[in-house]
Amino acid sequence: MEYIRLGKTDMKVSRIGLGAWQFSGDAWGAIDYQTAKEVVAKAYEVGINFFDTAAVYGRGRSEEFLGRALKELGLRGHVYIATKIPGEWLRRVDILVAVENQRRRLGVDAIDLMQIHWPACWHNTPICETMKTLEELVDRGAIRYIGVSNFPLQLLEHARKCLSKIDIATSQNRYNLVEREADKELLPYLRREGIALIAWSPLAKGVLTGKYTPDNLPTFEDVRRNDPLFTRDNLARVLPLLDELKRLSAKYGKTPAQIALNWLTRDPLILPIPGAKRPEQVIENAGSVGWKLTDDDWKTLDRLGWEISQKIIYVTY
Numbered sequence: 001m002e003y004i005r006l007g008k009t010d011m012k013v014s015r016i017g018l019g020a021w022q023f024s025g026d027a028w029g030a031i032d033y034q035t036a037k038e039v040v041a042k043a044y045e046v047g048i049n050f051f052d053t054a055a056v057y058g059r060g061r062s063e064e065f066l067g068r069a070l071k072e073l074g075l076r077g078h079v080y081i082a083t084k085i086p087g088e089w090l091r092r093v094d095i096l097v098a099v100e101n102q103r104r105r106l107g108v109d110a111i112d113l114m115q116i117h118w119p120a121c122w123h124n125t126p127i128c129e130t131m132k133t134l135e136e137l138v139d140r141g142a143i144r145y146i147g148v149s150n151f152p153l154q155l156l157e158h159a160r161k162c163l164s165k166i167d168i169a170t171s172q173n174r175y176n177l178v179e180r181e182a183d184k185e186l187l188p189y190l191r192r193e194g195i196a197l198i199a200w201s202p203l204a205k206g207v208l209t210g211k212y213t214p215d216n217l218p219t220f221e222d223v224r225r226n227d228p229l230f231t232r233d234n235l236a237r238v239l240p241l242l243d244e245l246k247r248l249s250a251k252y253g254k255t256p257a258q259i260a261l262n263w264l265t266r267d268p269l270i271l272p273i274p275g276a277k278r279p280e281q282v283i284e285n286a287g288s289v290g291w292k293l294t295d296d297d298w299k300t301l302d303r304l305g306w307e308i309s310q311k312i313i314y315v316t317y
């Protein structure tokens, strides 16, 4: 495993992290505690030391599973935990309660990275109220760093201005070969400012592994049932990219998932956090690190992914 410094933090994190939304029980189908523990154990064994979860994942269940697994495996204090507060709880009074609950579920005194899961779209909470509360919690030692997620660039800039003692360290956004909105203005800004991009859905929820195609439509009853990326038309649009991923797989002796993740890790500021439902997926995803696509192959893949991303239609009715 390789390690990088995460954005504006002192955290030396593994080149890929592990997404723990899969432990939520509702969104991704039933994953029992034992399986979640095996996934966490395998992740640590292959060198992964950065775990991403959120309060809303299974209404605390993902945080609970992660905290319990780390305790039972003796890993508390040996890994970094990033979690999130939902956009509905961004008033000061709510944040104070939420963070106490999260520390309890995770079994830690200080949460390494607290991210705002999405902007306050329902309650109109002023952004500076939220940011100043998080800064206060850094002062008190309840959280170590602050991150945002799914913020448009203008709101991120505004949020930074609310802080006086600490800067926003990371921005977590949807980013993978075929979902490339961040390329337009966010990513260039983050690069200029030294803020890390934590890439969610780095495998496009499994599409980039090549196992879901128009002829093999997913049948699952999970979060992907309503994801527009999984319509027959969009999966058809992705096919040329899957062919390229297969070509590169053969050339490098890697799997399509490993190629897709390696494309992301070329930039030292990007941290992919693939979710995994089984230990074997963790092992495979960790195999995306420690080697490099050639410049030409990276550029071909990059261009093809971008072209396809512009053809994806998210409107479903």
Ligand SMILES: NC(=O)c1ccc[n+]([C@@H]2O[C@H](COP(=O)([O-])OP(=O)(O)OC[C@H]3O[C@@H](n4cnc5c(N)ncnc54)[C@H](OP(=O)(O)O)[C@@H]3O)[C@@H](O)[C@H]2O)c1
Pocket (backbone or CB within 6 Å): 018, 019, 020, 021, 022, 028, 052, 053, 117, 149, 150, 172, 173, 199, 200, 201, 202, 203, 204, 205, 206, 209, 257, 273, 274, 275, 276, 277, 280, 281, 282, 284, 285
């Ligand atoms: N900030 C946010 O708003 C936000 C939003 C979404 C996610 N996230 C975070 O980002 C993490 C990752 O995103 P994601 O879960 O949406 O998508 P993802 O990582 O792109 O896809 C994960 C899914 O792909 C499949 N998979 C993973 N590795 C595989 C492999 N090696 N071979 C074959 N299939 C594999 C698994 O599902 P199957 O086996 O069922 O195909 C797995 O559940 C989440 O766990 C969460 O922590 C954050």
